[in-house]
Amino acid sequence: MSGQNVNTPPSLYPVPEAFAAQAYIGSRQAYDQLCAEAQKDHESYWARLAREFLSWKQPFTKVLDSSNAPFYKWFDDGLINASYNCLDRNVEAGLGDKVAIIFEADDGKVTRYTYKELLEKVSRLANALKAQGVKKGDRVVLYLPMSVEGVVAMQACARIGATHSVVFGGFSAQSLRDRIEDAGAVLVITADEQLRGGKALPLKAIVDEALAMGGCESIRQVIVFQRTGGNIQMQAGRDVWLHDVLAQQSAECPPEFVSAEHPLFLLYTSGSTGKPKGVQHSTGGYLLHAALTTKWTFDLKPDDVFWCTADIGWVTGHTYVAYGPLALGGTQIVFEGVPTYPDASRFWRMIESHQVTIFYTAPTAIRALIKAAETNEAVHPRKFNLTSLRLLGTVGEPINPAAWEWYHREIGGGRCPIVDTFWQTETGGHMITPLPGAHALKPGSCTLPFPGIDAAVVDEAGKEVPWGQGGVLVVRKPWPSMIRTIWGDPERFKKSYYPADFGGQYYLAGDGAIRDAETGYFTITGRIDDVLNVSGHRMGTMEIESALVSHPLVAEAAVVGRPDDLTGEAICAFVVLKRPRPTGDEAKQLANELRNHVAQEIGPIAKPKDIRFGDNLPKTRSGKIMRRLLRVIAKGEDVTQDTSTLENPAILDQLAQSN
Numbered sequence: 001m002s003g004q005n006v007n008t009p010p011s012l013y014p015v016p017e018a019f020a021a022q023a024y025i026g027s028r029q030a031y032d033q034l035c036a037e038a039q040k041d042h043e044s045y046w047a048r049l050a051r052e053f054l055s056w057k058q059p060f061t062k063v064l065d066s067s068n069a070p071f072y073k074w075f076d077d078g079l080i081n082a083s084y085n086c087l088d089r090n091v092e093a094g095l096g097d098k099v100a101i102i103f104e105a106d107d108g109k110v111t112r113y114t115y116k117e118l119l120e121k122v123s124r125l126a127n128a129l130k131a132q133g134v135k136k137g138d139r140v141v142l143y144l145p146m147s148v149e150g151v152v153a154m155q156a157c158a159r160i161g162a163t164h165s166v167v168f169g170g171f172s173a174q175s176l177r178d179r180i181e182d183a184g185a186v187l188v189i190t191a192d193e194q195l196r197g198g199k200a201l202p203l204k205a206i207v208d209e210a211l212a213m214g215g216c217e218s219i220r221q222v223i224v225f226q227r228t229g230g231n232i233q234m235q236a237g238r239d240v241w242l243h244d245v246l247a248q249q250s251a252e253c254p255p256e257f258v259s260a261e262h263p264l265f266l267l268y269t270s271g272s273t274g275k276p277k278g279v280q281h282s283t284g285g286y287l288l289h290a291a292l293t294t295k296w297t298f299d300l301k302p303d304d305v306f307w308c309t310a311d312i313g314w315v316t317g318h319t320y321v322a323y324g325p326l327a328l329g330g331t332q333i334v335f336e337g338v339p340t341y342p343d344a345s346r347f348w349r350m351i352e353s354h355q356v357t358i359f360y361t362a363p364t365a366i367r368a369l370i371k372a373a374e375t376n377e378a379v380h381p382r383k384f385n386l387t388s389l390r391l392l393g394t395v396g397e398p399i400n401p402a403a404w405e406w407y408h409r410e411i412g413g414g415r416c417p418i419v420d421t422f423w424q425t426e427t428g429g430h431m432i433t434p435l436p437g438a439h440a441l442k443p444g445s446c447t448l449p450f451p452g453i454d455a456a457v458v459d460e461a462g463k464e465v466p467w468g469q470g471g472v473l474v475v476r477k478p479w480p481s482m483i484r485t486i487w488g489d490p491e492r493f494k495k496s497y498y499p500a501d502f503g504g505q506y507y508l509a510g511d512g513a514i515r516d517a518e519t520g521y522f523t524i525t526g527r528i529d530d531v532l533n534v535s536g537h538r539m540g541t542m543e544i545e546s547a548l549v550s551h552p553l554v555a556e557a558a559v560v561g562r563p564d565d566l567t568g569e570a571i572c573a574f575v576v577l578k579r580p581r582p583t584g585d586e587a588k589q590l591a592n593e594l595r596n597h598v599a600q601e602i603g604p605i606a607k608p609k610d611i612r613f614g615d616n617l618p619k620t621r622s623g624k625i626m627r628r629l630l631r632v633i634a635k636g637e638d639v640t641q642d643t644s645t646l647e648n649p650a651i652l653d654q655l656a657q658s659n
């Protein structure tokens, strides 16, 4: 399949011919053909793939049900089980002894799990959940380290039709409590502690604290995975050890086949207003896109060693750790630790030792490792043999071209394509991404929509803008893995994603985008709402503001993002206290106290980098905080805009000098 590079503009990185020759989607024509198939008949296209990629207990007869739009249903009358698709069918196909997961612990210890072993573990835990009275549709909260047990717990829920809700192990007791209460969960699976970078961090103690706060009366039991053997309290009648319950259970558990629309999981994420929302995903449509994108975007082959570094606490760890690679019978790495322990060569060392072929990580990690390599030759990737790699990927935030070039050159040896995958918790899987055998690459661009995803850049009226002109990113047609609703709040779902001002027709991603004038390639220009992206972690400014004002000394707070070389965006908070504005050491000390308070309320990832104290905040005469101006001050730039509508223009100088 040569010839696909003929029309590649010189500024682009052409598809390496050797890659294209072996790729599932090996040319631009092959990509165009798939897009044309979807364009011609959207439903038949997705139906064909749903039949090819998934095993159904009972085939679906309906494809898309739009009768209650935007609450779309896909493959609704089909019966399916996600765990069957990820485990049993691989064992039945003769892959029982194939390694499914290579687990590397924080301390470097490696353990391998075959598909047969994984199926047994999942079945035992599924039986244990059933024995505890967990039923189809019940919600189970997982508060676990990055571990095989985490993947097993997700699969075990899926096996019995329970809906999992994973809460990232970095979230605070308060955040955990809120999520347990909102989901009305019946059971929590946690660990005694988690190990990260040589340090043991509490998990069970935080669960205890969350449950003691009240509002979690729906919880009947806590299952505890013994990871470190650290000292914890077990509450009689409520808490049980994972190893004890597993030992009592049979290693066989027939999967519960559910409707394709049955909620596989909830995953809480931040919006621009109010508390985090429980994004609800389906079983059939979600799993289809997980499997399909793993195959086409990552070109996953049977003998690949795939490594997605995301934690199962985020959607990337759901789709590209817990489901996608398993649905295809792949072999993958699950890594407990952090990229900088014991030193900043950990990723490169692991790629070499496990002969990783496909590597998928976040731009923030790449930027941090570039910095480390520049100052310490010993951790430079050139010290390692990375020739096993054939494909690289990034996710979660824009990648700056300089970091892209470094990744391409130093990690990929100039030979590996990079898939810059744009998607969201709500989309379930990749939306705009290169297919590595089909698309010439442009650093910083996620290139073109995945076949069947009808992405467009539109103006406020919902009209497509010409290439070269910025606008708002929408998806015009529903797709199988899309968010189904916000748990318990269908109105908020409609308002957030199908707002009336865009005609109520299109899915509103919440990002701005622009298409390259020449190639039509998409570049994401950032969120258009009050959502921040710090190191690829998504946070609402309102959530952080609420956390700040819950401190007894804080009268008012406004949070904005500012660009940061390492973390993409940094959190900058402007705070008015109930006492005179602090300066000097007092300001430093109070800023630290507030940072710790935010960590307590939400989690360490939400700690503001900058905290500036003022006598007041810049407000319009009607009392609205002018965040636009705060963003300028946060960047350290001079305010040049017209400030005549401000009630108190003098406050700008004070805030600008308060750093």
Ligand code: WT7
Binding pocket: 269, 314, 315, 316, 394, 395, 396, 397, 398, 399, 420, 421, 422, 423, 424, 425, 426, 446, 509, 510, 511, 524, 526, 527, 533, 536, 537, 538
């Ligand atoms: C937001 C979604 C994608 C799963 C992990 C994050 C930003 C994501 C990219 C990318 C530029 C990106 C967007 C999006 N984003 N991927 N490749 N290029 N921006 O999921 O926490 O739901 O965040 O992350 O702003 O809306 P999430």
